[in-house]
Amino acid sequence: MATDSYAHLAYYERLVLQIKTQILQGILLPGDRLPSVREMAKQEQLNPNTVAKAYKQLDQDGITYVEPGRGTFIAEPLTKVSTTAIAAFRPKFEAIVVEAKSLGISVDLLRQWLNEAEGNI
Amino acid sequence: MATDSYAHLAYYERLVLQIKTQILQGILLPGDRLPSVREMAKQEQLNPNTVAKAYKQLDQDGITYVEPGRGTFIAEPLTKVSTTAIAAFRPKFEAIVVEAKSLGISVDLLRQWLNEAEGNI
């Protein structure tokens, strides 16, 4: 797979992250069609079921939508943010910050990374 | 366990995070002795082996040190930061940012959380 840096993630999670990133970068636009599970499986050297699992999660997250018999397409970006999604996400973020500080990484460096990430995506 | 918000983590990972947080908050100080694996197992309603796994990771991370036959103690905070540790950590942070943006969470909100976390730890 292309995203070598994410060795700690499962294959299907890497694929989900890869597609999310390409959407944020504007490489994939709303209405674009993703390769079929079988095509993507060949491209990424994965089992079709693994790709299907990634597509299923993207669909559940509202990132994509499925037109039965036609394919999977990129959805319009979310307009209103789910408060429950935010509440569920925050502990993850805070855990990452704790881990960073324990490694001796300053909050300033995290801010810098955040700024750079904002530029890239 | 006390850290209810981290249901997505394994028990031993929650314990590691809990101890790291208490160190950052100044509740646990360098030289302080952690409860024995058997004591902590009783406190946290865990199997001693699960606690041992958490202690092992803390030791490997340089967070604690072991005095054989005496116990596990909080180490002095890291002075110089391992560049390899930083390099390995950054993809994790970036993945979190991508996930946040996909949920519709703004970078500004992440900055705010970062500031609040800086105050707490």
Place this chain on the structure above:
DNA sequence: TGATGTGTACTATTATACATAGTACACTGA
């Protein structure tokens, strides 16, 4: 209509990680 390509839903197998349980050992200190 028939053929092809969609996503999806199954079953099954293998491998790995988590958590538990129990036992054993070298070490330290009273």
Place this chain on the structure above:
DNA sequence: TCAGTGTACTATGTATAATAGTACACATCA
């Protein structure tokens, strides 16, 4: 000596990941 350290080891049960194969309803197109 004896109790309390961390650690190592085997074993079991559970859950998840990834694989493989099959099947089905649907849409499109010749």
